[in-house]
Amino acid sequence: MSVFKFEARRLLIPSIVWTVVLCAIFWCFSLLFPTFQSASDQFTQLLNSFPEQMREALNMDVASMFTLNGFFAFYSMYVMLASAIMACYFGVSIFAREKIAKTSDFLLAKPESRMNMYLQKLAAGWLALVGINIVFVGFLLLMYHVLDHTGASYTVYVLLALNLVIIQFMMFSIGAAIGTLAPKVRVPSGIASGVGFGLFITGMLYGIIKDDVVRFVAPFQYLSSDFIMAHSRYDWPWLGLCVAVIVVPLAVSMIWYVRKDVEST
């Protein structure tokens, strides 16, 4: 459990910081909701003046924007972006920690199997994500009761909230694969931001052209908020793809971690 404890300790402060940041981002958006709702006529006019493609790209559904769930679906994209960057950062930094610090020889010459080390790192990363999301989702659910939720289904709200969690686990896996497979990693935050913004843009692109091929490379759109609000459930095939995006990069990076020669420092 040495690696697990070590990684968990290293993630403690970033986890606390990110929990506060995510809750703060959500809270800031929530502050806008009452104003947004009370001035719905003006905002409807304003939003309708935007080109349709722009509204689609920014996930602005004028018909539902003034309900809590519609507003949440809109701004959850930005919360999703922040949480995705965080999760990807965790994945990259945990699995590239030895590459960055050049401590692969130190760690891998210890009497633990590489598989065991990998699983301990994974467990520490998942523990951090679970810890963050217990607080974060708890905060989201609390805000449902604080804000005016007239006409907003609690089930839909919960599904939208859990979508943020699923995205984080996907991005963590992608980060883990990058951290393990990339020959050199210098700045995990740079990689995580690049991946996060890149996938955010593919999500916006899908919002405009609604092409399923584009959707495959837009994980932010796998669990479409439109579908969730229309059916009060996830779109099962796309949920399956989410699971695949969580499992496959981890499986590939695990095999790589176990079998790869450690480069000499």
Added chain:
Amino acid sequence: MAVIETKDLTKYYGKTRGIENLNLAVEEGEIFGFIGPNGAGKSTTIRTLLNLIFPTSGSAMIFGLDVVKDKVKILKDVGYLPSEVFYYDGMRAIDLLTYSASFYRVDAKPRIKELADRLDLDLHKKIDDLSYGNRKKVGIIQGLLHSPKLIILDEPTGGLDPLMQQTFFQIIREQNQAGATVLFSSHILSEVQKMASRIAIIKDGNIIKTETMAEMQKESYKKVILTFKTPEEAKAFTLAGSDGVEVHDNTFNCIYRGDIHLLVTAIAASAAIDVHIAEPDLEEVFMHYYRSDGPNATDNVSAAPASHKKVAA
């Protein structure tokens, strides 16, 4: 019993040779020197033994166990000091050492303190703030804190001042006297000379010679310095079995390997006015091997190297 045993151990990095058909046996309780210049394959051998890299072919056993299949069992009893030491940012030396000790499930605190005192290391300083030499001390402690049965040292003394090197060698000797086997890789031959009871010379990924230190130094290798009246006489002098001949003014220098009687006869027949014959240090013997090319160099190093002067004395 061989603590380390490799059979035709080969490692290629793509098409680049690391080591090739390397056969090595390190016996229990010995200090085994592993010498060769950079790129000869020392670190590749060590990293294969530690399962940091996987062999392309052949096998390696430590304590009679396979280094790939039984890595975890083996590494419980192995201490490793790499040539370059790197650690995680923001950790104090004691944190790093405690983390290292946690893998061995032993209470290493007394041992850490004892070694830190001997090496004069402040355990509560951040590793980032330590000099290279002090980081090396952290490396030494983390390699020895669990009192390993096998200690693998890869170019261990870089960054240590001469006094600290002495302390380090003393610690290693004590570990050896307590029963630990030591594999000591270096290209600094005087270090190996001080420590090792037996050495292997590695060249181009192959071991070209394995001998005890005593054999290596006494196997009729002599450092010969002859002084002549004139530079011309010095230049004109030739000696069968000599290598590394250097003539400076009226002085003739070489490493001689062969029948000592022939050497004395050749000197007696020469016009030398002064003679100095001494044991060569390992560096000079080592260079003798390294200057040797061709099939004799690897197949049978006891044969006369190709560069020897073949002139009758």
